[in-house]
Amino acid sequence: MARIHDKIWSIDGSKETLKLAVRITDLWFVGTPNKSEQAEMVFVDYEGDQIHAICKSDHLKSWKADLKENCTYVMHNFKVVKNDGQFRVCEHEYKLFFIGVTVVREADLHELPFKEFRFVEFANVVAGNFVSGLLVGGLSACFIEKYQGCF
Template structure:
């Protein structure tokens, strides 16, 4: 009799072997200061639960061409590590510990610093919540290529994943920035989420004008 599949939420210290059916929701590579790189993924099961995953540098050659974002896989014989680090609030158990942050919103109050190759701006969501964001180096150049020269009234929507959180300090509120090479910056019409958010934002601002 074939063994039934497990669910992500069932991962705990008691089960030594698991068999999961998951879709690769997100996939990216992180390169360290010593030029070594590893693969990080977000896996999603049929119930909608997600878990972060890592493929170590020693195993990238085996999996780099086999794991594709958006594809579904049966996974087993993997190592489970208990998350006892600073990001415990996100998951009790992970394949490897990483920080995951997904944020999308409209760009506002842009201040660019060409000499230091960074740009600082606000990201505003549909609830009118605002968070500061700083992008550096290659992320700075991508942002500027999409933003520069556009009229003030032009709506620019950004999505930043795997971002680094900077805690509040004194008068400075919580903010985010790209992690060195681990974040993913999407702008314009690069994905359906951006297009959908822009449509919702236009509808939201139109209703605001009608009610004012």
């Protein structure tokens, strides 16, 4: 019997043998192409939950041609680490890193949602009720924090 897909909301750092059915809603490359480049992605699952994933340069050669924005995949085995950097692209407490045993298989999972924007009421931004350091469409909450007096 096939193993059930893990849900993104259930990722808590306790296991790395995850099996995820995801859509890559955002994909970008950081660094110098073909040298020190890494891929960064946002995955979304059936429930619309999101998580940040990173494929560092040492594994990118294996996956670069296969990873495409808006395509759907079944993926296994990641390194799970705290998402506690200065800037974050998802609210999820953890992020995923591709490792040597990560498996990526493109799959026809058209039921998976596409990118969903989650807007916060402007009054909450002015009141400071937002996640500091969360990048939102390229506009960081840190930017908002710095210029809050301008609103």
